[in-house]
Amino acid sequence: MTERIVILGGGTGGTVLANDLADRLGPELDAGDVEVTLINDGPDHVYKPVWLYVPFGEREPADGRRALDDLIDDAVDLRIGRVSEIDTDAQELRFDGTAPAAEYDHLVLATGSTLRPERIPGLAEGGHNYYSESGATALRDELLEFTEGEIVLSVVGTPHMCPAAPLEFVFMVDDWFRERGLREDVGITYTYPIQRVHGNPHIAEWARPIMEERDIAVETFFNAESVDPEAETITSMEGTELGYDLLVSIPPHGGVDLIEAAGLGDDGWVDVDKHTLEAEAAENVYALGDTADTGVPNAGSVAHYQAGVVGRRLASEVRGRPPTATYDGKTLCFIETGMDAASFVEFDYERPPSPAPPSEKLHWSKLAYNESYWLTARGLL
Amino acid sequence: MTDIEPDDTVDARGAACPGPLMDLIGAMRGAEPGAVVRLLSDNEQSLTDVPEWAEEAGNELLAVEELDDHAAFYVEKA
Numbered sequence: 001m002t003e004r005i006v007i008l009g010g011g012t013g014g015t016v017l018a019n020d021l022a023d024r025l026g027p028e029l030d031a032g033d034v035e036v037t038l039i040n041d042g043p044d045h046v047y048k049p050v051w052l053y054v055p056f057g058e059r060e061p062a063d064g065r066r067a068l069d070d071l072i073d074d075a076v077d078l079r080i081g082r083v084s085e086i087d088t089d090a091q092e093l094r095f096d097g098t099a100p101a102a103e104y105d106h107l108v109l110a111t112g113s114t115l116r117p118e119r120i121p122g123l124a125e126g127g128h129n130y131y132s133e134s135g136a137t138a139l140r141d142e143l144l145e146f147t148e149g150e151i152v153l154s155v156v157g158t159p160h161m162c163p164a165a166p167l168e169f170v171f172m173v174d175d176w177f178r179e180r181g182l183r184e185d186v187g188i189t190y191t192y193p194i195q196r197v198h199g200n201p202h203i204a205e206w207a208r209p210i211m212e213e214r215d216i217a218v219e220t221f222f223n224a225e226s227v228d229p230e231a232e233t234i235t236s237m238e239g240t241e242l243g244y245d246l247l248v249s250i251p252p253h254g255g256v257d258l259i260e261a262a263g264l265g266d267d268g269w270v271d272v273d274k275h276t277l278e279a280e281a282a283e284n285v286y287a288l289g290d291t292a293d294t295g296v297p298n299a300g301s302v303a304h305y306q307a308g309v310v311g312r313r314l315a316s317e318v319r320g321r322p323p324t325a326t327y328d329g330k331t332l333c334f335i336e337t338g339m340d341a342a343s344f345v346e347f348d349y350e351r352p353p354s355p356a357p358p359s360e361k362l363h364w365s366k367l368a369y370n371e372s373y374w375l376t377a378r379g380l381l
Numbered sequence: 382m383t384d385i386e387p388d389d390t391v392d393a394r395g396a397a398c399p400g401p402l403m404d405l406i407g408a409m410r411g412a413e414p415g416a417v418v419r420l421l422s423d424n425e426q427s428l429t430d431v432p433e434w435a436e437e438a439g440n441e442l443l444a445v446e447e448l449d450d451h452a453a454f455y456v457e458k459a
């Protein structure tokens with residue numbers, strides 16, 4: 001009997017896993033013993049880190065988009081459609097309309113993050129972001145015209161995609177205005193919800209002095225409660241009000257509603273064993289990347305490593321062997337510290353990060369990685 | 382043991398820092414003034430994070446119960 005593996009979501013985690021399985025289970029796929037199906041709600045794969053560079057006019061959103069059809073191994077059945085229900089008892093995914101349900105023996109949820117700006121009154125109208133294609137291009141249009149005034153970068157909630165990106169943006173925007181001789185006319189304020197500038201204390205300790213050195217004002221314990229687009233102010237639950245001329249926010253994030261409706265976890269994140277990535281509330285279900293509530297950053301490198309673990313576990317299960325591969329929390333991250341310098345961190349569940357001294361070489365390494373990302377998506381790197 | 386009856390309980394046991402504090406903040410965001418939210422956390426950092434945030438936000442930390450493997454924080458929304 002054919003074993004059916006269904007992957008929901010064609011972002012980094014889902015795409016890397018699909019190609020990993022096509023390679024790892026090649027003989028079984030050829031023999032018809034296994035089927036691998038990747039379901040995505042659109043035809044394209046999107047590499048979101050490109051959006052950080054769009055507001056500065058350095059990249060175009062199209063640089064981060066490729067057709068899934070071109071990235072996915074032919075041995076994988078690619079299905080484009082929007083799933084409306086996950087039924088873990090019947091082991092099937094249902095679609096709106098007349099499309100037949102997708103039945104599975106093994107399900108992997110890689111549905112990623114969605115932005116929820118509506119949770120903060122006024123934020124969608126008053127704030128810009130670089131966490132979506134449309135947000136990044138709208139911010140670019142504002143930023144390229146901006147020559148004086150106050151920029152506020154507000155991290156409204158955690159978890160959010162790429163925990164380093166808010167730091168990167170303020171470091172880049174500071175450097176960008178310095179290079180153009182406009183920095184004295186531009187104020188930059190960074191806000192963060194807890195008492196330090198980043199969730200990870202080691203990265204926070206590293207970043208705070210850089211912010212002081214570069215005259216980036218900091219407001220900690222700032223949990224945005226509302227934005228007044230008319231008055232151009234953002235107010236926190238803690239009672240602080242900041243005026244802005246350009247508000248850049250990291251909007252609240254959630255997973256997808258399907259997850260919560262299926263009873264797999266709150267707010268769209270799947271409760272998993274953080275080592276095996278198996279869902280706690282259902283059998284034969286894995287989650288990876290942003291979707292898996294492991295406490296590690298929502299980052300592409302995490303999804304990449306987790307896809308390798310899930311691929312090895314699924315191959316063992318298909319072959320009737322006990323799965324032994326586990327995820328150790330490994331995360332790699334380049335952190336831009338300006339327009340031509342970057343740092344780098346590597347950490348896991350046991351070892352904390354220790355940011356490398358910023359250098360031009362690391363900046364070029366980050367850009368080189370972004371270019372070679374398409375090899376990662378294809379499962380070659 | 383406290384006899385405070387919470388209006389809402391947030392179970393953040395097992396979450397890494399700053400997850401428990403962010404979960405509490407999320408619950409307080411939707412709470413009515415005067416409501417009491419109980420946070421369950423087994424993260425040691427919460428013992429300092431939660432009182433510091435409650436003070437900063439003007440909410441009142443009514444009680445902290447230190448149990449065997451976790452702590453329970455009772456916070457009243459101002």
